[in-house]
Amino acid sequence: MNLQLDRYADLNTPVHRWDPRCKIIALMALIFSFSFIQDLRLIPVMFATSAVLYAMAGLPLSFLLTRMRVPGFFLFMMGFILPFFSGETVLWHLGPLAIRQEGCLDFVLIASKFMCILTVSFVIFGTTPFITTVKAMRSLGLPYILADMTLFAYRYLFEIGENLKTMQTSMRLRGFRSGPRKMATLAALAGTILVRSYEQSDRVYKAMVLRGYGQPGSFMENFQPNYSRGYAGLVTAITVAAIFVAAQILLHSQTGV
Amino acid sequence: MHIPDGILPATVCLGGYATAGAATWYALRKINHQGNPREGIPRASLLTAAFLVASWIHIPIPPASVHLVLNGLLGAVLGYFAMPAILIGLFFQAVLFQHGGLTTLGVNATVMGVTALLAHQIFQLRKVLGASSRTALAVCGFLAGAGGIALAAAAVFTILFSTIPAHLDVQTERAGIYALTLAHVPLAVIEGIFTAMLVLFLQKVKPEVLED
Numbered sequence: 136m137n138l139q140l141d142r143y144a145d146l147n148t149p150v151h152r153w154d155p156r157c158k159i160i161a162l163m164a165l166i167f168s169f170s171f172i173q174d175l176r177l178i179p180v181m182f183a184t185s186a187v188l189y190a191m192a193g194l195p196l197s198f199l200l201t202r203m204r205v206p207g208f209f210l211f212m213m214g215f216i217l218p219f220f221s222g223e224t225v226l227w228h229l230g231p232l233a234i235r236q237e238g239c240l241d242f243v244l245i246a247s248k249f250m251c252i253l254t255v256s257f258v259i260f261g262t263t264p265f266i267t268t269v270k271a272m273r274s275l276g277l278p279y280i281l282a283d284m285t286l287f288a289y290r291y292l293f294e295i296g297e298n299l300k301t302m303q304t305s306m307r308l309r310g311f312r313s314g315p316r317k318m319a320t321l322a323a324l325a326g327t328i329l330v331r332s333y334e335q336s337d338r339v340y341k342a343m344v345l346r347g348y349g350q351p352g353s354f355m356e357n358f359q360p361n362y363s364r365g366y367a368g369l370v371t372a373i374t375v376a377a378i379f380v381a382a383q384i385l386l387h388s389q390t391g392v
Numbered sequence: 393m394h395i396p397d398g399i400l401p402a403t404v405c406l407g408g409y410a411t412a413g414a415a416t417w418y419a420l421r422k423i424n425h426q427g428n429p430r431e432g433i434p435r436a437s438l439l440t441a442a443f444l445v446a447s448w449i450h451i452p453i454p455p456a457s458v459h460l461v462l463n464g465l466l467g468a469v470l471g472y473f474a475m476p477a478i479l480i481g482l483f484f485q486a487v488l489f490q491h492g493g494l495t496t497l498g499v500n501a502t503v504m505g506v507t508a509l510l511a512h513q514i515f516q517l518r519k520v521l522g523a524s525s526r527t528a529l530a531v532c533g534f535l536a537g538a539g540g541i542a543l544a545a546a547a548v549f550t551i552l553f554s555t556i557p558a559h560l561d562v563q564t565e566r567a568g569i570y571a572l573t574l575a576h577v578p579l580a581v582i583e584g585i586f587t588a589m590l591v592l593f594l595q596k597v598k599p600e601v602l603e604d
Contacts, residue, residue, distance in 0.1 A: 141486055156484075163494070170495045171402035206490045209396050220564060249398030256397075260487050280420055280429060285480050287437030292484065295438075295445045303499050313452045322589035325446040329469070330598045332442035336435040349430045
C-alpha cells in the first residue's frame, strides 16, 4: 500500500525549497487563522490565499481532487443536515422539510474553511518528504518519544497493512465469508496482527540498538544544505494570518457576526 | 468519530491542543519513570501502526458494515503509551487519509486519549477481580472497549453540538447529543464484544501483550 502523500516532494519550487521548520510554523499559523474566520466576506480572500499557495507549491490539481474525495463524504453530510436544522429564515419548502437560510450559510462557512485548511495542509505535507517533516518537528521541540514513535509507526504502517491484506486474501481463499457470527474470527485476525507486530518489535529494537539507536546526536539534522531559510515567507505568512484574525475581529465588532 | 477541520472555532481547537499537550506531557512523564523509555518505543510504535491497521477491519452489521475505533483496546494494551499512540494515530489519519483534521487534532486526541487512559484503568480491574480468570478478563475487556467508545462518542457530540458555529437552539442541540450518543450504543456493544474476544485471543496466544 502506498498513499504517496509526498510523491511531489522532489519538485523544485520556492515552497519545496523552504526550510521545513519555517514552513510548518508559517502554514500552521495560517491554518489556525482560517479556523478563526466566522464572517462570510472573508471566505473569497481565504480561498484566494489557499489557491495562490497551492499554485506556488506546483502541486497538480488532480492531487488535491483525489485527496478531497474521502472528506467529500463529510461535506455531503453537513450539506444534508445543516440547511434543514440550523436557523429560522425559511427559503424553500421541500415537502415537510424547510430549507433555512442560516443553515445554508453555516454550511458554506464550514465547507469553505474545511477545503482551505485541507489545501494548506497538503502544501505542508505534500512538498517535503514526510520523514524530513517529522525531523523538522523534532527540531522544533517535539519530544523524542513522539518523534521516534511517529517515524517507527510510519515505517511499519504500510508493511502491517500489506500483512493484513495478505491474511484477508488467505482467509477468503480458504472459504471465509464475513458475517455477524464471524466476529471471533475477525477478532483473531486483529489479534494476529497485534501479536506479529509485538514479536517484530523485539527484533526491531535489538537491530536498532546495534545500529546506535538511543545514542546522542541521532536526531542531529542540518536543514540548510538542502533548504533556504525563507524567513521572508515566514513573516509574510504570519502577517497574513494576523490580518485574517484582525479582519475577523473588526468585522465582528461592526456587525456582531 | 473524529471531528474534521473547519467545524470548531479556533479557540476550541487551541484549547484542544492545550489539553492534549497536558495529557501527553503527563503520559510521557509516567513513561519516563518506567526505566528505559526507549526500550518501549519500538513496541508501542509497531502496536500503534497495528492498531491503526486493525481498525481498517470491517465488522459486518447488516445491512452495512462498521470499522472499529479500538481506543479502549489501545488503552488496555498500551497503558500510558496509549496517549502518544493515539496522538500519532490521529495525526496519520488526518494527514494520510484526511479523517479528522490538523486544527482539530488536539480536541480529537484529548477525547480519544483520555478515554483510552480511562479504559486502561478499567482494564486494570481484572487484577482485582482475579488475574487468571478468563471471565474477569472478558468482562474487563468488554467494559474497556465499550466504555472507551461510549465515553468518546458522548464527549465528541457534546463538543460538536455546543461549539459548532450553527444556529441551533438548545433543545435541538440537546436532542442531537442524545440521539447521536444513543445511536452509538450498539456500536459500543459491538466494540466491547470485539475487544473481549480479542483480549481472550491475546491471553491464549501471547499473554505478554497484555502485561504492563
